[in-house]
Amino acid sequence: MSLINVTNLTFAYDGSYDNIFENVSFQIDTDWKLGFTGRNGRGKTTFLNLLLSKYEYSGKISAKVNFEYFPFEVKNREINTIDVIEEICPDYVHWEVMRELSLLEVSDDVLYRPFSTLSNGEQTKVLLAALFLKENSFLLIDEPTNHLDMNARQIVSGYLKSKHGFILVSHDRAFLDNCVDHILSINKTNIEIQRGNFSSWWANKELQDNFELAENEKLKKDIQRLASAAKRTSDWSDRAEARKIGFDPTKTEKSAGRRPYEAAKAKKMMSRSKSIQERQQSAIEEKSRLLKNIENTEKLKISQLDYHSDRLAELDDVSIFYGEKTACRGVSFNIEKGDRIALSGRNGSGKSSLIKLICGEDISYTGTFRRASQLKISYVSQDTSHLNGNLTGYARENDIDESLFKAILRKLDFSRVQFEKDMSDFSGGQKKKVLIARSLCEKVHLHIWDEPLNFIDVLSRMQIEELLLEYTPTILFVEHDIEFRRNIATKVVEL
Missing domain, CATH: 1.10.287 (Helix Hairpins)
Structure with missing residues (x-):
């Protein structure tokens, strides 16, 4: 056991007049399993980069451990996985690698496959296993759940529960509750540490x-x-x-x-x-x-167009194909007005393919698929890489009310300073909020959201939950956050 001491830490990015951290001081025990939480844009990833000495700062950070960052950057993804592990941990012992992979339910044949051929979930598990093999290291784990399905999240959460000595950035409440024993939170005016999991911190x-x-x-x-x-x-x-x-x-x-x-x-x-x-x-x-750390979580609103028929779409024994490959097989369900349907299944089970079919993309399929005529759909994709330029231009391109769009973003904890920035400089969570705010502005009959909560902070997730429960819009969504799905879904379609 040793201590990580942070003393009078002050930091601002070059050209910025606002400090992200100002005279912050606290201690971390290197045996702790720390969950790291806070609203998007508060500086969680920035703090991890300060621990890694990536930026200059005033104050002092002292530690007797080496900091290791997840996700580790694999420069050559075409080499075999065993060579990636050796790059991370040159003095690894083979039986220890096998033990870690077994705990993560990864078959040993991945070791002799090119790293690029592994699924996102397999890559996440391999990198975590390799990093935990390093001695005298303290892991900085930055949002590992974003590419994990529900089953993989449960496996990784159980794996982290058996470890110690890490900071875990995650917005999945159930995931945090299972594997951390302290919470490090970035509040509006300070940073604090509490013993316990996320639920106990939230209750306090x-x-x-x-x-x-x-x-x-x-x-x-x-x-x-x-x-x-x-x-x-x-x-x-x-x-x-x-x-x-x-x-x-x-x-x-x-x-x-x-x-x-x-x-x-x-x-x-x-x-x-x-x-x-x-x-x-x-x-x-x-x-x-007073009220220094009370978060502003104003209510969001949604206004769907009314459709003249109760049934919006129907799928009967639908199978989707990409050439020789089958994306999914024998899927049957209906979308009725007022349904909140969760598409569930492992990564690669065809959830995104079904969404594309319902949205009207030209996809090869068999079976019966009917979509109501003149049905208007708002789609939120997993991908945010296309976002660039300012918010005003984005509102104009998507033909939405700019004032309403920005008002929703304000409720989702955007500062007015963000309105002047290029979207390519936004954090991952802020980019997802842009897509959700746009979707809430669109006048449609059906909302389809594909993993909308990736990178989005817990408080904003709760705001979105409250919105969907209060206004009961018709929505089809894919989301691996167990709490969110449990609270929102009126139907679950298992693939």
Whole structure:
């Protein structure tokens, strides 16, 4: 066991006026299994790169371990997998490699195949196994679940549960709950560490948020009371001062004798007024310190067009082919208005092919497929590589309301600064939010989303869940986040 010490860490990218981290200090035990969470764009990957000494920063990071980053960059993907493992860990022991692959349910024949021929899931498992073979290393695991189906996520989560000494960036709640014992969270104003899994951290956060909201309501009432009292006191003081100034020395002695009394009273009133105003200002300052880490998760909205028929699409014994290869076979289901259908299956089982068929692409198939005439569909793809240029141009190209589009992005935690940036510079999660915001702006009868939550932070996932549960749109989706599917799907089609 040793400690990773972060002391007064401050960092901003070149040309930026805003610090991503400012005087941040904390300690990490190298035996911990840390889940790393925070909204998109807060700096999770940046922090991992700072640990790897990729950027210059002020402050100090000290550690007695070597940091290793996942995903490891394989420069020559055509070499055999065993050679990739040797590149990562030159002094590996063969039986240890076999043990790790067995734990990850990967057959040993992958070792003698070119790395490029492995599936995304197999590549993820091999790289994790190789990195954990390295001695005196602390792994920085950046979103390993994005290319894993539900079965593979359960296997990798169980594998990580048996390990220690890592930071895991993931937005899959069930995945985190199973394999971490501490949570490192980037909040709006600080970084904090709590013992426990994601669910316990979230429960504690909700308690803290509710406490701060209650304190804020009490404080607002107190400020209103102080303001009213200060106004009354100010009025008394003004009236007393007016009487003092308006004193007429030609009046009787008895009247004249009241002047010192009026002056003293006015002075006392002025003093009380000033004291109350100071208390009011102090209360306002106290209020400004509250609500510092409460996240803004405003409700999203969706408005689908009504279709004149209840049935939007029908598939009966559909099989899809690419030349000699069969993508899927014997698929039957209907899409009815109000359905929220989850397509489920291992990677390569044909989910994306079915989506393409329903969206109208020219695909070879057998069986019966009917789609309602003039059906309008909004499609969110897995791929975000095509996003470039600014948001204004993107809204214009897609013929959507720019104001609504940007309002949705604001609710998904985009800062106004992002509106001026090129989309190619966005984080992976921010790019997916662009696709979802565009889809929510489109006037359609059916939404089809293919792995929409890849890279998207937990709070935004919860916002999207709330949206789909409140407005109950007709949607067909592929998503490997178990919690999301469990909460949203009214039907599950297993491939």
